[in-house]
Amino acid sequence: MAGPYPAPNLDPETAMTSQYALRRTSLFALLAIGGGLAAPSHGQPIETLTVEAAREVKVGQTTTGIPVSEITVRSRVNYADLDLTTDAGVKALKDRIRDAAAGACKEMNVRVPAEGSSVESCTRDAVKSAMAEADKVIAAKRGAK
Numbered sequence: 001m002a003g004p005y006p007a008p009n010l011d012p013e014t015a016m017t018s019q020y021a022l023r024r025t026s027l028f029a030l031l032a033i034g035g036g037l038a039a040p041s042h043g044q045p046i047e048t049l050t051v052e053a054a055r056e057v058k059v060g061q062t063t064t065g066i067p068v069s070e071i072t073v074r075s076r077v078n079y080a081d082l083d084l085t086t087d088a089g090v091k092a093l094k095d096r097i098r099d100a101a102a103g104a105c106k107e108m109n110v111r112v113p114a115e116g117s118s119v120e121s122c123t124r125d126a127v128k129s130a131m132a133e134a135d136k137v138i139a140a141k142r143g144a145k
Contacts, residue, residue: 017018046081049077050130053122055108075100084137087139093138098127102123105123109122
């Protein structure tokens with residue numbers, strides 16, 4: 001018995017791999033349980049917005065010849081800790097949206113660079129789309145005040 005997890009009739013390399021897999025599985029189980037503890041209770045809305053960076057690029061085609069042509073990188077912006085009834089809270093949300101959009105567009109540009117496409121124009125489009133959703137959330141929060 002070489003370690004805390006006995007592995008009878010296994011060579012040392014297989015035994016080490018089994019121990020590693022068990023530890024890795026235990027870590028994932030622990031993270032899943034911990035994530036469950038941090039999840040909101042039933043009935044509580046999750047206060048996040050989605051920021052999408054999208055680009056039309058032909059990346060392939062289906063078996064029937066139909067082109068596949070959109071790449072999207074999504075980021076979630078959490079606003080649960082912000083008071084959107086205040087100007088400072090709204091400014092913080094808008095800053096988070098801009099940061100998430102810039103990050104998503106930079107990631108997309110690295111993964112799938114496209115000629116004629118800029119991070120700046122991608123960011124501008126992603127912010128515009130997310131701000132429409134943010135404005136609805138802000139109006140709802142301020143209306144409930």
